[in-house]
Amino acid sequence: KANPSCLCTVGRFGARCYLKYDDCDPNPCLNNGTCLSTYDRSGEVSYICNCSVQFYGNECQNEKASVNVTLNMTFELVALATVVQLYDIAIPSLMLLIQHQRVTYGFPSTITYNHPYAYAPYLGVLKVYEDLVRPVYFIMYLLHQSEINITTSPERCPHASSLLHTAIDQSVPDVFKYHHICQNDGKRFCFHDENYLCICQPNHYRTECFGHNIQLDHCDNCLSGGKCVQGDRNHHHDFICLCSSCQQGLRCEFSLQPFSFTLDLLLSGSKEVKVVYVSIALLIFTIGLFNNFCSFVTFKRPSPRNLACTSLAHWQRHTLLGAYLLSYAPQAFGFILYVLPSTVYKKEFVKTSIGKSYFKLA
Template sequence: QSEICNSGLHIYHRLGIDKYSSLCFCPPNYYGDQCQYQNQRVSLSLTLVTVEQPIAYVIVVMLIEDDNNRQEIHSYHQFTYVPLEHCGQPVNLYLLYSKRRKDNSKNYSILIDAFNKDSLTYLMSWHLMIPFVFLPVNRISAFLTLPISRTFDPKHCPLQCYKGTCMKYHNEERFFCQCYSGWSGAQCHIPIDCSMCASNSICIGSIRNRSICVCPNEKFGSFCRLQLVCPIGFCKNNGRCIVTDERMIDESYMCFCSEQFFGPRCENVKHRMDISLENIEIPLYLLAYIYTRISFERSPPRFVILRKMTMFQTSVTLYSEALFQMVIVKIDNRYYLAVLRKFESSNIVTSISPAQRCVPIHELLPAKLLSLPRIQRLKSYHIPCQHDFNLQCFVDESYMCLCTEEHHSNCFPLDYQQTFACEENVYCENGGTCLQDRPMCFYSILCVCNDCFFGDRCQFYAKGIGLTLDDLFRYEIRPHSTLNDQSLTVKLSAASTIIIFLIGLLNSFFGYLVFHNRNCRKVASGIYLRLSSIISTLVVSMLIIRFWFVTYTYMNPLINRKILQIGCLLFEPMLRFFLHMSNWLNTCVGIDRAMAVFQG
């Protein structure tokens, strides 16, 4: 009987034959033998969004004291957040005080930490003040945007952190110390017992002499000592499996699919459309409006795909879970009708040219008609289709109009002024403009970089440096895809790199054999050429290592950030060093021969 336990769970405890006692299991906000009392608490509602979809986060929410350097933790909650599954869904939590009657003379706050679950990398923290401490129940809501990586440089932080890193809260102009595993306190000066946590987990604090542990993938439990591994072959078509909720036996796993597949287990193939650009200047990016059904009575259902273009890219491939019926491409405020079918289609190959441009209405109607109010001007929208039989479509400030086979116009709403700008730019760096297909729970996002900056997130600076392999292939390599699914450019580059490596290896080997003879090394040129053959071997070896490192890391964007930093600091400088050394040795050979000719 629910009325006995006041929103709690009523059970009977058997004491013996025909002897039972009544018990109540109370929710967190109530206590008492019949759940008749309310706990003093903080009711927190979180809405989380992110700019990186195929990733899992660990969110730790703690209720702490702010009055001393110990920062005592009263209660905490920890959960896994997967954007593909939970985007836009509010998370409701109860945070209880350690004592039933809290001390109203103290200040309390909520600390929220975000970690990357794949690498257990700390990302960011938020600090929420509890404004009215005297109230028994505080209700707080927050909208948080999760980052990809750390966005603050700790060099500008004024605090002294003994066993931690000085950071800044994302939502406040306030600094704090982010402690290393095994340390706590306002200055990370208090050691904590982390023996309860598993060795591959992170210990971020303690409460009631129990460690607070953050678990890596495939580990769960209070101390990360239990293991739950995805079944072999659970995700199809090279999908990546992660464990999302250990409490749900049948729904514990989730698949991150590559761009070409979708479904709970990546078992379905997306519909594909290849669009080539003919006699159109290559833009920085394009937008594709995908319409699954054409309806002129109301705004037809559609979704938007954004694609960043490279310097010499003349075609783009789009994937969609739904079938295509109409596709409109927007390039630099110009609209092009790419696909228009009477019935839904899939796997389309098409092209766009200036002839398919949707002409602005002010280029088609005379000034007299344009000066009329829009409701009266709409009556004249049949005139352009009747005057120009080759006209396919035209646009005004509110509508997209298609010319029918009978040379009449059918119009539907289109927001011409929609900018697709990100509300909060935590994705693009160095002043890049962030664009996304929808305000929340988007499918595609890109950055439009300022001059001299480049990269998916405008994270690289090009002034004063030469081209690297990253510059050449970063936009050609498709993430979350195997080598077989890459573009022809990447496959040809892989084959060419292997051929160059084999030819260079043979050339260096034979060169070394020739100049290994002492008679060939009686002059300085022989010594230089022998060294050059050794350096050439190192050059082609570093080239193939660098190529496959770049290819693998771009195909697997979730790889550990430390591996990327090591590769950036090691492979590219070594390749350039060996190249310059080879050039200097060849220069020395030329100088030696010139001196020999000059001396006779």
């Protein structure tokens, strides 16, 4: 008789799985990391460490760079929503590479983020939406450190078009005039346009411009012309809808304007219509079923079947006539409720002689 082949579970081995070996005992993961055993026949990757929030690495041996920024606004700001963007700078292209993005209603007082690398993102930017047209840019910090823990008053970065003097030669592209913005304003720290985010050097002799994508926080999940602002770009459901006047809802699906329709209103209305139509149809069916039951009970009796003609009392004649007319009620109600409102059936009905006579009288 052949010996059986045993397929062992994780942590056991041997011909009969009697031997036990657990790579997670003792726990190889540092800094309170959780060890998870895996099946790897080579034995090279026999466990995975699930690290806590502040650490990363194969064995959670590295501490994440932390960003803790407390915002101290020195002027009044009415913010509908704020997008926090943390960037690194690509060398030598000087393009801004997004490392973290989040969106919040209003204006946040503190910003906390743990970056899974040795150094924190180099540049912190705020995009504040005061309206649905154009956001206002602020720079929180410009630091190359492993840990950022500061209290700061963000520097406002206006659009470059509002800072250029009209006296400068208009034949020269605006981007070549950006050095003049810093040279003519010793207090200017930053400005931006549709392609660049520019920062003046400390001596204000020239500016350093970084390419950035203004579409990073754009999305199209809102209705009724609402402004969609994206948060985490890896989660499509992380967004905020900024609704125009007389619109509200998570996706701006509700309208407060008189005599207006929204998708939700149309859907709810169709449900009510369906309920009414089904209820009326069930009522007609119930009346017809009761009428047929009464007829069946009547003719089930021997006396109506034995007499071809019989004299009826006055009230019996009226009752029989009413029952006879009531038997046509389901067909009449069905015609009024379902045939006449339908354009397809109505066209076919008009072609008949009865339909022509009916619409002439109507």
